[in-house]
Every structure is written in structure tokens, then in C-alpha cells.
Amino acid sequence: MTQRGLQTLTPVAIGEGRVGIGQGVAFAVHGLGSCVALCLYDPVARCGGLCHVVLPSAALGRPDDPPTRFADTAVGWLLDEMAALGGRKERVVARIAGGANLFPVASPALAIGDRNVAAVREALARAGVPLRGEDVGGTAARTVVFSLADGRVEVRTAGGEARVLL
Amino acid sequence: MATILIVDDSDFMRVRTRQLLAGEGYSVLEASNGQEALEKYREYRPDLVMMDITMPVMDGLTAVREIRKFDPQAKVVMVSALGQQATVLEAIKAGAKDFIVKPFQPERVLATVRKVLG
Numbered sequence A: 001m002t003q004r005g006l007q008t009l010t011p012v013a014i015g016e017g018r019v020g021i022g023q024g025v026a027f028a029v030h031g032l033g034s035c036v037a038l039c040l041y042d043p044v045a046r047c048g049g050l051c052h053v054v055l056p057s058a059a060l061g062r063p064d065d066p067p068t069r070f071a072d073t074a075v076g077w078l079l080d081e082m083a084a085l086g087g088r089k090e091r092v093v094a095r096i097a098g099g100a101n102l103f104p105v106a107s108p109a110l111a112i113g114d115r116n117v118a119a120v121r122e123a124l125a126r127a128g129v130p131l132r133g134e135d136v137g138g139t140a141a142r143t144v145v146f147s148l149a150d151g152r153v154e155v156r157t158a159g160g161e162a163r164v165l166l
Numbered sequence B: 001m002a003t004i005l006i007v008d009d010s011d012f013m014r015v016r017t018r019q020l021l022a023g024e025g026y027s028v029l030e031a032s033n034g035q036e037a038l039e040k041y042r043e044y045r046p047d048l049v050m051m052d053i054t055m056p057v058m059d060g061l062t063a064v065r066e067i068r069k070f071d072p073q074a075k076v077v078m079v080s081a082l083g084q085q086a087t088v089l090e091a092i093k094a095g096a097k098d099f100i101v102k103p104f105q106p107e108r109v110l111a112t113v114r115k116v117l118g
Helices: A071-083 A112-127 B011-023 B034-044 B060-070 B085-093 B106-117
Strands: A002-004 A007-011 A017-021 A025-032 A036-042 A047-053 A093-098 A131-136 A142-147 A153-157 A162-165 B003-007 B027-031 B048-052 B076-080 B098-101
Touching: A017 A025, A017 A071, A025 A036, A025 A047, A025 A093, A036 A071, A036 A112, A036 A142, A047 A071, A071 A112, A071 B011, A093 A112, A093 A142, A093 A153, A112 A131, A131 A153, A131 A162, B003 B011, B003 B034, B011 B027, B011 B106, B027 B034, B034 B048, B034 B060, B048 B060, B048 B106, B060 B076, B060 B085, B076 B085, B076 B106, B085 B098, B098 B106
Parallel strands: A007 A025, A093 A131, B003 B027, B003 B048, B048 B076, B076 B098
Antiparallel strands: A002 A007, A017 A047, A025 A142, A036 A047, A036 A093, A142 A153, A153 A162
């Protein structure tokens, strides 16, 4: 964990999920390639969580893999964990970043970045969580910081370009 | 086997914690806010209380103070989240023995329960 002004920056490693509450909390994901940083936020309870999604479906993993690792199980996991912090599903909004295709592939089935993004969008739609902003695709790796002060997601690409999803 | 009182306003947290602890052979009681926790503590005198922080009616910090007032030997573990460190510190000052940070991690919960029960 590192300090960023008044905020504590908690890194979220590949396949992991973290939740927190209050303006002092922020999450960071470094070197995001084909993975997706799925950020859910309840602006009233000021709680939120981030899952570092690796694959589109739990069917592609092992039975003992955590639900935070897959697009189709991460959304439900975050909503449950946020509810335990006073979050309410009807207020929750989503922002996503990542899903790059770092290497050229022979077929769309192998474009895991695109598949991750599509699966995350579908899981959000199924759960009725509105997608408020996204910075996805492309061929460059990203670094993401998600602040629970206001739910903003700051995205930086390897080329140095910065975007804020508000 | 020890009796543990789980205090949380979230059904999700109570269900998961109950399943975990009951599966390990502990007797489990539940309360959905601090006031209910205080009443159940007085009635059943559990060996350990697992206490959420943000709850309606009576919050976890107040409940720790009230339970410790009633029984200075009471063993309470705070169940907190990232961002609630200041409240956890207050609870430790009020006599809480330890804390667990959400999200729910079964191994971490069991290790803390075993350590505090001694």
C-alpha cells in the first residue's frame, strides 16, 4: 500500500478483488493488458470495489479459482461484498478499463482482451448495473487508479496518454 | 466447542460467516445490529463476538463499548473494511481484541477466531 495525498492506494493483483469504503481509499492496477479492471461504485454509501478480471467465464478456470477472476462471476461478487458495506445495488454504477490486445492474433476467439470486455459488459447488463465510462481495447497496456472519494477512474497508457472516467 | 455471536446487518456476510464457523463445529448466534447484539450477549454470553462496524440502530463501535461495560472480559473481533481504520483503532481502545478486513477470506476469519479464543 502506498500513500497518495490523503488516500491509501491499495494494489489489486491479477485475479484478485478488493472492496472498501470512504474517501481515503483508492485501488490501483498496474500493467493491465488483456485483463479488465472492473470498478463498481455506490456514490451515496461511497463504497466500491475493483476486480482484476482475467478471463470471460468461470467455465474457463479451475473449480477452486476465486470468483473475482472471471467476468461472469466478478460482478455478483462485488455487489455482494459492497452490500456488506452498505452499498445498494440500485445506486451502483460501473466503469471499466483494459481489455487490450497486446499481440496480433489469428482469430477473434484468441483476442482475449475483446472477449473480456464483451463478457464484462454482458455481465453488467444482466445485473442491471449501468456502465458509466470505459477505456478499453487498443494495443497498449494500462495503469488504472480508482478513487472511492468520487468514483473516478484514472487511466494511463504505456504511451503516456491519460484519461479520466468520471 | 465455543459459541460465536456474528453481528452484521448484511445477510450475505452473516450467511457466509455462519456456514464457515458452523462447518468448523462452532455454535453460532446471529444479530443484525448492535442493539440486538447487546441483548443476545446478555442472554447467551457467547465466547466470542464478531462485530461489523456500520449498522443501523446501534453501530459496532458503540456495541463494543456497551458489551465491554456489561462484561469487561468479553472477547470481540471487529469485521472492518478498507477505509475504516480509524474506527477499528477506537474499537481496539474500547477493548476489541483483533480485527478482520473485508472482503470475506475464510482462512483469515478462522485464523483470527482460533487465535482470540486461545
